[in-house]
Amino acid sequence: MTRSTCPYCGVGCGVLVDARGNVAGDPAHPANQGRLCSKGTALGETLDQPGRLLHPEVDGKRASWDAALDAVAEGFRRALAEGGPDSTALYVSGQLLTEDYFAANKFAKAVLGTANIDSNSRLCMASAVAGHKRAFGEDLVPGVYEDLEQADLVVLVGSNLAWCHPVLFQRLVAAKAARPGMRVVVVDPRRTASCDAADLHLAVAPGEDVALFNTLLRHLHAEGLTQPAPGLEAALAAASGTPALPAADLARFCRWWAATPRVVTLFSMGANQSSAGTDKANAIINCHVATGRIGLPGAGPFSITGQPNAMGGREVGALANMLAGHLDWSVPGEHAALAEFWGAPGLATQPGLKAVELFQAAGAGRIGALWVMATNPAVSMPDAGAVRAALERIPMLVASDCTRESDTVELARIRLPALGWGEKDGTVTNSERVISRQRGFRPWPGEARPDWWAISQVAQRLGWDFGWDGPAAIFREHAAVTTLARPAARVFDLAGFTALDDAGYAALAPTRWPVPAPGAQGGRLQPTARCVPTPPRLPENATSAGFPLALLTGRLRDQWHTMTRTGLVPRLMAHVPEPLLSMHPDDAGSLAEGALARVESAWGSAVLRLKLDPAMPPGSVFAPMHWTDRFAPAARINPAVNPAVDPISGQPELKHTPVRVLPVPMAWHGFVLARRPLPTDLAEWSARLPLAHGVWRHELAGQDAPAAAFARLRAMVAEPDAAWVTLDDAAAGTHRAALLRDGRLLAVVFLGATPALPARDWLAGLFAEERIGLAARRALLAGRQADGAAPSPTICVCHGVSAGRIAGAIAGGACTLAQVGEATAAGTGCGSCRPEINALLAAARVAEPA
Numbered sequence: 001m002t003r004s005t006c007p008y009c010g011v012g013c014g015v016l017v018d019a020r021g022n023v024a025g026d027p028a029h030p031a032n033q034g035r036l037c038s039k040g041t042a043l044g045e046t047l048d049q050p051g052r053l054l055h056p057e058v059d060g061k062r063a064s065w066d067a068a069l070d071a072v073a074e075g076f077r078r079a080l081a082e083g084g085p086d087s088t089a090l091y092v093s094g095q096l097l098t099e100d101y102f103a104a105n106k107f108a109k110a111v112l113g114t115a116n117i118d119s120n121s122r123l124c125m126a127s128a129v130a131g132h133k134r135a136f137g138e139d140l141v142p143g144v145y146e147d148l149e150q151a152d153l154v155v156l157v158g159s160n161l162a163w164c165h166p167v168l169f170q171r172l173v174a175a176k177a178a179r180p181g182m183r184v185v186v187v188d189p190r191r192t193a194s195c196d197a198a199d200l201h202l203a204v205a206p207g208e209d210v211a212l213f214n215t216l217l218r219h220l221h222a223e224g225l226t227q228p229a230p231g232l233e234a235a236l237a238a239a240s241g242t243p244a245l246p247a248a249d250l251a252r253f254c255r256w257w258a259a260t261p262r263v264v265t266l267f268s269m270g271a272n273q274s275s276a277g278t279d280k281a282n283a284i285i286n287c288h289v290a291t292g293r294i295g296l297p298g299a300g301p302f303s304i305t306g307q308p309n310a311m312g313g314r315e316v317g318a319l320a321n322m323l324a325g326h327l328d329w330s331v332p333g334e335h336a337a338l339a340e341f342w343g344a345p346g347l348a349t350q351p352g353l354k355a356v357e358l359f360q361a362a363g364a365g366r367i368g369a370l371w372v373m374a375t376n377p378a379v380s381m382p383d384a385g386a387v388r389a390a391l392e393r394i395p396m397l398v399a400s401d402c403t404r405e406s407d408t409v410e411l412a413r414i415r416l417p418a419l420g421w422g423e424k425d426g427t428v429t430n431s432e433r434v435i436s437r438q439r440g441f442r443p444w445p446g447e448a449r450p451d452w453w454a455i456s457q458v459a460q461r462l463g464w465d466f467g468w469d470g471p472a473a474i475f476r477e478h479a480a481v482t483t484l485a486r487p488a489a490r491v492f493d494l495a496g497f498t499a500l501d502d503a504g505y506a507a508l509a510p511t512r513w514p515v516p517a518p519g520a521q522g523g524r525l526q527p528t529a530r531c532v533p534t535p536p537r538l539p540e541n542a543t544s545a546g547f548p549l550a551l552l553t554g555r556l557r558d559q560w561h562t563m564t565r566t567g568l569v570p571r572l573m574a575h576v577p578e579p580l581l582s583m584h585p586d587d588a589g590s591l592a593e594g595a596l597a598r599v600e601s602a603w604g605s606a607v608l609r610l611k612l613d614p615a616m617p618p619g620s621v622f623a624p625m626h627w628t629d630r631f632a633p634a635a636r637i638n639p640a641v642n643p644a645v646d647p648i649s650g651q652p653e654l655k656h657t658p659v660r661v662l663p664v665p666m667a668w669h670g671f672v673l674a675r676r677p678l679p680t681d682l683a684e685w686s687a688r689l690p691l692a693h694g695v696w697r698h699e700l701a702g703q704d705a706p707a708a709a710f711a712r713l714r715a716m717v718a719e720p721d722a723a724w725v726t727l728d729d730a731a732a733g734t735h736r737a738a739l740l741r742d743g744r745l746l747a748v749v750f751l752g753a754t755p756a757l758p759a760r761d762w763l764a765g766l767f768a769e770e771r772i773g774l775a776a777r778r779a780l781l782a783g784r785q786a787d788g789a790a791p792s793p794t795i796c797v798c799h800g801v802s803a804g805r806i807a808g809a810i811a812g813g814a815c816t817l818a819q820v821g822e823a824t825a826a827g828t829g830c831g832s833c834r835p836e837i838n839a840l841l842a843a844a845r846v847a848e849p850a
């Protein structure tokens with residue numbers, strides 16, 4: 001049994017893994033105490049995935065590690081010679097381990113001599129970091145997870161905790177069930193699954209958060225609840241603006257907050273990913289600082305991190321505006337102390353390019369060499385069309401990744417195979433500052449190697465010997481950096497780890513920093529804090545002629561980012577099988593549910609299937625960030641997303657782009673089920689997903705003649721000795737075919753004039769059978785399920801229970817979550833689906849005649 005840490009979100013759950021790769025929650029880990037969410041539960045299914053990058057490649061050809069590392073070193077050498085240090089760059093990720101992250105930062109700043117190392121954390125945590133620095137002088141999260149359980153009021157700002165930090169959400173829900181007096185407020189333009197726990201939902205318009213917390217600050221002051229704090233007067237003077245919310249809701253929010261000393265305000269991407277992201281963070285923190293509700297049990301502002309090691313990246317300083325170990329250029333003496341410690345006279349002397357600037361510089365031809373590690377910017381950056389063009393322009397693009405099949409890896413000149421979860425060894429730090437070990441429990445596949453090793457090998461070729469024999473040595477060096485002379489006092493302190501030996505590192509138990517001495521455990525922090533003026537501003541490009549809607553983007557419960565891992569797990573694809581654009585019915589006009597719709601902005605466009613959703617605020621549409629070239633090329637949303645950034649943090653406005661939505665007329669809609677994945681350019685629009693039994697589903701739509709498309713698709717899946725059964729009625733617009741060999745189903749091709757096509761689930765189930773029976777064969781092309789049940793999405797992935805079955809149980813008398821669980825098993829596994837079951841129960845209650 002190996003103890004490790006989940007590689008997905010910033011909750012940082014501990015896991016226990018056995019030799020066969022079975023994963024369970026670690027009861028001894030402070031973050032989850034044994035719980036796991038749907039993604040954590042399915043971790044075992046992400047091992048042994050196809051498409052791994054297993055050996056280095058140079059210019060599309062397999063190469064030895066030596067040759068590839070030589071080529072990387074040579075690429076950097078050339079860029080340094082031709083354009084100087086600032087024509088070189090690294091773009092890294094909160095999914096690196098702390099040790100890999102430390103190595104990357106040292107390589108950029110000490111070896112290359114540039115601070116052009118930025119991270120996908122720029123898209124994620126940069127505004128929170130900047131907010132913390134303005135308020136606390138240092139990037140500190142004062143609270144701990146228990147505060148969410150001990151609070152009497154928890155406010156979730158721009159956080160869909162139920163889907164994005166599900167285990168923390170479950171802890172919150174359990175605390176609320178135990179103490180019903182506790183209240184939860186959700187501040188989000190959308191009514192999300194997290195609203196299941198909410199006593200109040202404030203559907204702010206996108207970008208109104210500063211006005212909301214300014215209103216709260218004024219209220220707290222008027223009620224005499226503020227106490228003297230540095231900057232308070234200036235913050236009050238600037239605290240203007242009122243959000244356009246129902247007056248009673250706004251008043252209730254202010255009243256609750258004012259009356260509740262134990263209050264946690266947790267904020268996430270709805271706050272950070274904004275051109276006013278830093279101000280949003282400070283507007284929130286101001287209210288806590290002004291009332292002294294910070295660093296106390298159940299009280300404080302709480303920035304939740306996204307990625308498993310977003311916090312670790314900040315600790316090692318792998319962002320363009322930071323040095324290592326919370327050291328800073330702006331404090332005299334700190335740069336010199338680090339330069340001396342590393343023996344790096346050429347240590348970068350000033351901040352470098354932040355992510356959006358970096359790719360703009362690359363697009364302008366100013367970057368000669370870029371090393372991308374553990375991130376997929378071709379998909380995840382805003383204005384992704386321009387980013388893709390920039391990546392193509394870089395003379396030496398290196399990508400280190402576990403998969404061969406990411407959109408960015410595809411573009412790279414040099415590809416380096418990295419170890420993934422279960423193979424790599426090191427540490428991560430979660431949202432509450434707890435450092436945990438990720439431990440390898442599987443052999444290294446192919447020629448994959450740790451990222452730190454590849455970095456130190458290239459450094460060696462550039463004349464640097466990092467002298468590390470493993471991650472423990474790097475961790476000690478990282479700890480030592482936190483003990484350097486720091487003229488400005490810092491809380492971040494790992495002195496207690498500087499002498500940790502290899503055995504101690506191997507056995508390291510979850511430890512919260514600061515760790516000033518061996519064995520120490522950090523707790524809540526009460527930083528010296530100040531208030532910061534936050535005058536409200538509208539989102540950048542808030543209004544734009546011809547683009548009347550606001551595009552919000554974000555995450556789905558069972559997908560992780562660019563789907564390189566979760567997109568290959570059938571049961572994680574079952575929840576939302578296709579890329580959907582959610583829109584309030586009032587905005588739909590002539591657009592129909594299920595039709596394809598083009599989201600168009602000043603930067604680019606994407607085509608998704610339309611879902612009319614009353615939980616959306618009128619005037620906004622929502623698209624998931626997940627789909628890529630590999631899964632649904634036309635549905636990549638980020639080419640349409642605007643690259644405006646927060647002026648302080650440089651974090652892009654990923655949550656607000658002015659758009660219009662137009663119908664996309666198609667001559668036909670259809671789907672293909674086959675026993676292998678087919679290319680994604682099968683039709684003008686396609687989205688593919690894996691199903692059980694090795695079957696792939698391809699949702700398609702095209703503008704060519706249906707009969708021609710039908711013939712073309714059948715030819716693509718045809719096999720020798722197999723026979724087609726077809727139902728081809730051009731007049732009725734019905735084109736259906738099934739390919740069988742000896743009664744075994746090989747492929748199904750269905751085309752029609754509209755998106756309303758027969759259910760796929762039942763057809764897909766027939767692929768499991770060795771010989772399909774006569775009744776099923778008759779039903780096959782009729783496209784009717786044998787039992788006539790309607791298709792519906794899978795809500796509970798642990799037990800494969802669809803919305804339809806849950807609705808059936810409710811209709812049959814189940815009135816509570818527990819009763820639905822008894823009837824169907826839904827919700828009795830990891831629990832991630834409970835908010836959605838509750839929503840179905842609530843909808844049924846509303847629908848009941850009075």
Ligand SMILES: Nc1nc2c(c(=O)[nH]1)N[C@H]1C(S)=C(S)[C@@H](COP(=O)(O)OP(=O)(O)OC[C@H]3O[C@@H](n4cnc5c(=O)[nH]c(N)nc54)[C@H](O)[C@@H]3O)O[C@H]1N2
Pocket residue numbers: 008009010124157158159160161163164165187188189190192204205206207208209268269270271274305306307552553554555556557558559560561655
């Ligand atoms: N399932 C899943 N979980 C994940 C991830 C994943 O990919 N999948 N990724 C992880 C990572 S890296 C991150 S950063 C976190 C993100 O976690 P979250 O921040 O919780 O997730 P998002 O869906 O990006 O955005 C949160 C909410 O912000 C709302 N929002 C948009 N604009 C505004 C606004 O102006 N004000 C307010 N108040 N709200 C607004 C959106 O409607 C959305 O519901 O999730 C982590 N966990």
Ligand SMILES: Nc1nc2c(c(=O)[nH]1)N[C@H]1C(S)=C(S)[C@@H](COP(=O)(O)OP(=O)(O)OC[C@H]3O[C@@H](n4cnc5c(=O)[nH]c(N)nc54)[C@H](O)[C@@H]3O)O[C@H]1N2
Pocket residue numbers: 093095096097120121123124269273306307373374375376377379380381382400401402403406418419420421424451553554555560561562563564625637638641654655
């Ligand atoms: N529109 C829109 N865009 C967004 C967001 C949004 O809300 N809306 N959110 C933004 C946010 S918060 C984030 S965090 C980003 C995430 O976006 P990305 O970082 O681009 O997304 P991932 O798909 O997680 O890419 C991680 C890659 O790292 C690889 N990998 C995993 N572990 C390792 C390792 O140890 N070493 C190496 N070398 N490779 C590894 C994986 O195989 C995968 O290909 O997206 C951002 N983009």
Ligand code: SF4
Pocket residue numbers: 006007008009010011012013032035036037038039040041164165166167168
């Ligand atoms: S909440 Fe889920 S995704 Fe996040 S760390 Fe825990 S198990 Fe992993």
Ligand SMILES: [Mo]
Pocket residue numbers: 123124125306307
């Ligand atoms: Mo993130």
